Amino acid sequence: MNNLKLFKRQTVNELSTFYSFLIGFIIAIIIGSIILLIQDKNPIDTFSLMLRLSVGSIKSLSSSLNKAIPLILAGLGISIINSVKLWNIGAEGQIFLGAIAVNFIYINTQFNSPSFHILVLLLAGFVGGSVCILIPAITKVVFGVNEIITTLLTNYIVFGVTIYLINGPWKDPKSLNFPAAAYVGEEVFLPTIFGKLSFGFLICILFTFLAHYLKNKSVFGFEMRIAGGSAMTAVYAGINAKQKAFIAMLIGGGFAGLAGAIELLSQTHRVSTGISQGFGYTAIIVAAITGMRPFGIFLVGSLFGALSIGGSVIQTIGVSTYIADIIQASTLFGALIIQFFFNYQIKRVDDD
């Protein structure tokens, strides 16, 4: 025992993130099973039910993918911001403000062409998300205030504003016991592609490529990487690191805001507290677990979307929906633990 020693690996397997995720997911399923067993539920039955109800039919598959849209978009936003090594914990608030912006523009403008109208509303959502992160971005870049705390606090602020709006100025008198704003007109509903799958999913695919391009193929992405790698190198290279960080934050916030717009235009059709059910937080897991890779975020986001749907339907058999949250968080913890074994090596040392 005494001569087992820890060594750091100089090269890390390129697929380590993927393997860590996979094993982490298995670990999480085991943890989920244990929790189910404690609650006197059969894990195999429960998980197969979850599977069937989340991907077993076109209908359920499309609701799973619909659920994935905000996770993916917000996750992409987080990953863009993380290119400059900053964290966006405020995606939840950005989703809400995106939806609020959509409703604001919807109430105050008039367009003849519905498709143009939708486009404007989507853009409004994006801008809303950017506006939501504006204060954290300014305070970070100008004064160096910790962005983790400020972005997080904006969630509570925006949520409070939402409650205020739907109970006050925007309150729909027809919605009696559930406070909400009035529905938007059907002409601005996002169309569906097949089944219930929203057109938003196509936007999501487009934005995945966009994020990939921005991060990995563009000059801006390069500048973000250098700025994130070392502020001194950025100065040395003549790259304005603060400007890159600011822009990255606005874009990242915009992605989450767009998610809010899509959620409103395709799912809830009105501003309510149901615009997001913690998507902004789950998106952090999605982004972190993939090592901030856009295509990874797309895949894991889809999986987690299905998991959330599965989690909400098993409520009917008396299993808490929180099981899905716990599996998602445990996956990341499991992945972190496995990642250790890719970074380090435990070797026996001969002392002859």
Add this chain to the structure above:
Amino acid sequence: MKKYILEVKNISKSFGNVKALEDVNFYLQKGKIHGLLGENGAGKSSLMNILSGIYQPEKGSIFINDIKQKSLDPESASELGIGMVHQEFRLIESFSIKDNLTLSKANIYKDNFKEAYEKYCEIFSLSVSPEKLIAQLSVGEKQKIEIMKLIFKNSNIMLLDEPTAVLTPQETDQLRISLERLSEEDEKTIVLISHKLKEIRDFTEKVFVMKNGKMVAEDLSTVNVTDDNLVELMMGRIQKSIIDKSNKTGDTKLSVESIEYIDKVSNYKILEDINLEIKAGEILGIAGVSGNGQVELANIISGIESDYSGKIIINNKDVSQKGVKSRKKLNLSYIPENRLGVGLAPGVSVLDNSIVRDYFKTRLGPHLSRSKTETYLESLIKKFSIKAPNSKAEISTLSGGNMQKLLMGRELVSNPEVIIASQPTRGLDVNAVEAIHTLLVDQRDMGSAILLISEDLDELFKLSNRLHVMYEGKIVKSLDIDTADINNVGLAMAGVIE
């Protein structure tokens, strides 16, 4: 009586592909001062780190007082009386001297700190209050505290890793006297690492020599071995080329006029009235102990630091108000002292790091062509014989020499007219140093004007046409290379100007 107080047999240690130590033997006699000699990267620090329990060896055994040690960690090594002064300071800057001396559990002066502190202050000729914070000390004072730390935790075996690198010649002399007293009065066993032959000669009785991770000479008596002998052991048979200084020089490419720079935080004058001029085909060396304003000067010339007064003229254009990018466009290259952190961004790929200088020249609107950058990197790798695992690898997986070659290659490939090279060979092995010197001289012959900032006098004498010596932010001496010698430059570096 035991022959050796410490004995190491067949130790091996590697970092990835780098074999830092291969089957190394090493042994120390009680109460003596031992020298450990070797070029940068030879493995000296790795060996000391293993003895003090910081690194784990993959193979080999360690005996202390003839007892085999199963495994060492810093705490157990301390208990066995091994203490190490690391190459970089291991002091907690925001803590007081007293805290730093007494935090260790092995501290033996718990109750009589005051007397002990006074006693050793006398030995080290130090006069500062123990309540003073480390951050407020001079480099020389910090080094004394480092050594005192070992005494406070009662280390009988003191491993000193290049303690003189940060000291002036005068402070080095003082250190020698203190160490002699410690070995005589307290019977301390001391290892002194250095790559300066003179110090090995002055300080030590026994000498070990390392090269490329191997111990190439063991337990030589310092008095019996010649300098030539040691140099050959240390460097192998590489012939240090003599560089022809009779090359043609051209027009003035860089001129710097009355630069003055005041640090905003401390309000301290870092640079004062700096004037210099470099012609095409000329290398101007700046000698000086680091921390005398060299970094700031380089940053001002390259455009990183903009808040100064004075004039910078590149190629007859006044660029005093211009930023980094426009100076680069006038074909200025800067090889910063801080390789990883300034010149190269840690955590970022080899590929990204290779285009830091010229990416804005090759961009296509917002698009960064992957194939173009890959080709660019490949050409750098070929031209400057850089060894890198692959283009996506993180930059710090490269060895120091290869990092520097990538950095130099990136900065030199476009044939710049003005080059600022700051400590370009610090921490590199002999072969890498030779390669980098050749690069600089070739560049000189192609007509670049080069400002070479270095602490290494051999390097400066070898490469420069002219020398300036910096001390406390001023150029205190300017010499033609023919009239410069180690003595007059060394004294000026220490602030002694006759």
Add this chain to the structure above:
Amino acid sequence: MIDIQLIGLLNATLQAATLLFIAALGELITEKSGILNLGVEGMISVGAVTGFMTAINTENIFFAVLVGVLSSSVFASIHALVTVVLKQDQTVSGLILTILGLALSSLLGKNYVGRKLVTKLESVTSITEPSNIIEVLISQNIIFYVAIVLMIGTSFLLKRTMFGRRLEAVGEDSKSSDSMGLKVAKTQFIATCVGGAFAGLSGVYLTLSYVPYWTDNMTSGRGWIALALVIFGGWKPYRTALGAILFGFLEALVPRLQTYGFELSPYIVKITPYVITILVLVILTIYKGGKTGAPKNIGVPFFRENR
């Protein structure tokens, strides 16, 4: 003679401040060792629910506090395992700890929503309607006095004891501390668990006295405000307490504004603490000009052989 409203305000201030302060103090200890734990919100939540469940089931208040404190501490040890032993990213781990903690406590507390407590954490004296400042101060909940003891104790520990100096040394410069023979990993592991225990205490105070019931997400961002308080206090216990009183005052004042004649939407009132936290952070950062007093090694994983 003092205004009865003012007495109420003072009372509420101290209660709110106690809750924030204990969690912040725990995080301060963790951060002093160089570990950033963003999981405060989750840890408070776990302590709150486990304490509440125990109180309902055993009706033993002391045992309930103990369970709440211990379970948060064990929960925090996940973060310690992942970041200290396995050297993974502290930001990621802490965030997930929050998410996991909130989900876990909702799962655990599912059947306890709306249940009534039989025993609560009580105030130390029998004064139910204090009429002057002295009476307010001597009629607080027992946790208030525990918090004062913890504050003095922590400050003393950090400044005056070898243990505290070593803890701080590890957080300032883990490499140097290690080479001095200090146990970096052990120190950080313990500090993280202690931080968890403090958050747990704050949690049981929440459910066993402050609001005495359980609902989902009832921590409502207090963990994050506690994190901000550590920054506000410049990593010093007394200043953090001052910050907690300021924030407690705001939390207590805002719902009372109406009684002082201000017309404000109750919904807007609810968000003011968050707005003010951001404002305070900004003002403070500008004022300090970057010198925050944060431990230098915070967030940096330690591995002995790293260069």
